[in-house]
Each structure stands twice: as structure tokens, then as C-alpha cells.
Amino acid sequence: xxxxxxxxxxxxxxxxxxxxxxxxxxxxxxxxxxxxxxxxxxxxxxxxxxxxxxxxxxxxxxxxxxxxxxxxxxxxxxxxxxxxxxxxxxxxxxxxxxxxxxxxxxxxxxxxxxxxxxxxxxxxxxxxxxxxxxxxxxxxxxxxxxxxxxxxxxxxxxxxxxxxxxxxxxxxxxxxxxxxxxxxxxxxxxxxxxxxxxxx
Numbered sequence: 001x002x003x004x005x006x007x008x009x010x011x012x013x014x015x016x017x018x019x020x021x022x023x024x025x026x027x028x029x030x031x032x033x034x035x036x037x038x039x040x041x042x043x044x045x046x047x048x049x050x051x052x053x054x055x056x057x058x059x060x061x062x063x064x065x066x067x068x069x070x071x072x073x074x075x076x077x078x079x080x081x082x083x084x085x086x087x088x089x090x091x092x093x094x095x096x097x098x099x100x101x102x103x104x105x106x107x108x109x110x111x112x113x114x115x116x117x118x119x120x121x122x123x124x125x126x127x128x129x130x131x132x133x134x135x136x137x138x139x140x141x142x143x144x145x146x147x148x149x150x151x152x153x154x155x156x157x158x159x160x161x162x163x164x165x166x167x168x169x170x171x172x173x174x175x176x177x178x179x180x181x182x183x184x185x186x187x188x189x190x191x192x193x194x195x196x197x198x199x200x
Contacts, residue, residue, distance in 0.1 A: 004031075004182055022193035024070040030189040031068045034181035035075045039063055041177045042077070042170060050168040051091070054112070062086055077174065087164055094166030102158040104136070109153045123156055134158040 043059045053059075062082035068075045079088045087097055097103060104123045106112065111121070119125060128139040136156040142149040 004179065022196070023190065024073060026189040026193040027073055027186065028068045028070045029192075030182055030185040031073065031075050032065075033185040033189070034178050035065045035067065035077060037181040038174055038178045039065055039077050042173060046170060046173040047168060054116075058082075058086060062088065088168075088170070090164040091168040092166065092170040095164060096161040097164050098161045102134075102160065103162045104156040105159055105162060106156060107154045109138070109155055121155075126155060129155060131158075 042063065047053065047059050062079045062085070063077055064079075064081050066074075066076040066078070079086070082088065089095075090097055106117060110117060120127075123129075123136055126136065126138055129136055130139075131137075134157060135154055136158070137152040138155045140151055140153055142151075
């Protein structure tokens with residue numbers, strides 16, 4: 001959990017003999033500004049600099065913000081909407097990916113496109129295939145003519161789990177960018193809050 005030290009802002013408000021009643025509202029607006037900028041940075045910089053992006057629209061769709069308000073000065077950027085797709089938590093922390101049954105790990109003959117494995121190449125749809133032990137093979141024939149060379153291709157290996165390494169610094173970049181953006185946004189939002197108070 002990232003905590004922001006706002007004591008300098010509180011001290012400045014008291015020195016200026018300003019009421020601090022408006023500060024929670026100002027802090028909330030600054031936090032929300034920082035959250036938007038941080039989400040943008042995670043999408044545009046952190047993710048593509050760490051992994052090969054195959055689906056550019058995935059992370060913008062997956063990452064959502066829970067905004068703060070003056071009564072609850074907390075924000076959150078999470079991937080709850082993705083419901084585990086993309087394994088973002090594992091990319092951030094590292095760990096084993098498990099599923100019901102076995103994990104099918106594609107071999108070199110499976111060409112993954114921007115949306116993942118094409119439907120016709122997924123294990124259940126793979127033509128002329130069969131499983132032997134923990135391997136899914138596909139039969140092939142080099143020519144359709146009788147006598148053409150025949151063989152097998154290793155298409156998938158079945159595993160109980162797959163280790164995903166900690167390769168995307170989501171936590172580090174969140175803390176760095178959010179702190180920087182909050183410190184930039186807070187003075188402006190405090191000034192706006194005090195200006196609003198004066199007009200009352």
C-alpha cells in the first residue's frame with residue numbers, strides 16, 4: 001500500500017490561516033488526477049516496455065480505477081474486470097499459472113496471433129491430432145498424393161502448471177508515477193478549493 005505524506009500541505013494551510021476543511025476534497029481530486037495519469041503510464045510505458053504486446057486494446061480494457069472521494073481518500077487501479085485473463089497479477093508478482101485440468105503449452109508449430117491461439121489450432125479443435133501421455137501430436141502428410149511423407153508434429157505439452165516470471169514492474173511504476181503526479185496535482189487542486197471557499 002502506498003501512503004502519501006501530506007503534512008507539508010497541511011502545515012502550509014495553517015501558516016496561511018486557511019481552513020483545512022477543504023483539503024480532503026482537494027486531496028481527493030489530486031489523487032484522482034494522479035490515478036488517471038498513472039493508469040495511462042502503466043498502459044503506455046510499463047506494459048509495452050516489459051512484454052511483447054500482442055493485443056494493444058487488452059490493458060486499457062482490463063485496468064479500471066476505483067476513485068477516491070473526500071470521505072474515503074483511497075484509490076485503486078485493478079484488473080478485476082479481466083477476471084484473471086492476461087495473468088497480470090502473475091506478471092507483477094511472479095508465480096505458477098494453474099487451471100482446471102492441465103495447461104496446454106504451445107509448441108513451435110502453433111503460431112500465436114494478436115488474440116492468442118487461433119480457434120482452429122486450439123487443442124480441442126486441432127485436426128488430425130491425438131494425445132499420447134502429456135503430449136498432443138498432429139499427423140501430417142507432406143503431399144496429398146499416395147506415398148507422400150508422413151509424420152507427427154509436437155503441438156502441445158500438457159503441464160500441471162506453468163511458471164510465469166515476475167517481468168512487469170506494475171507495483172514499482174505505480175508508486176513512482178502516482179507519487180510524482182499527486183505532488184504535481186495537489187497544489188493546483190488546493191488552490192482551486194481555497195478559491196471556491198473565498199467565493200462563498
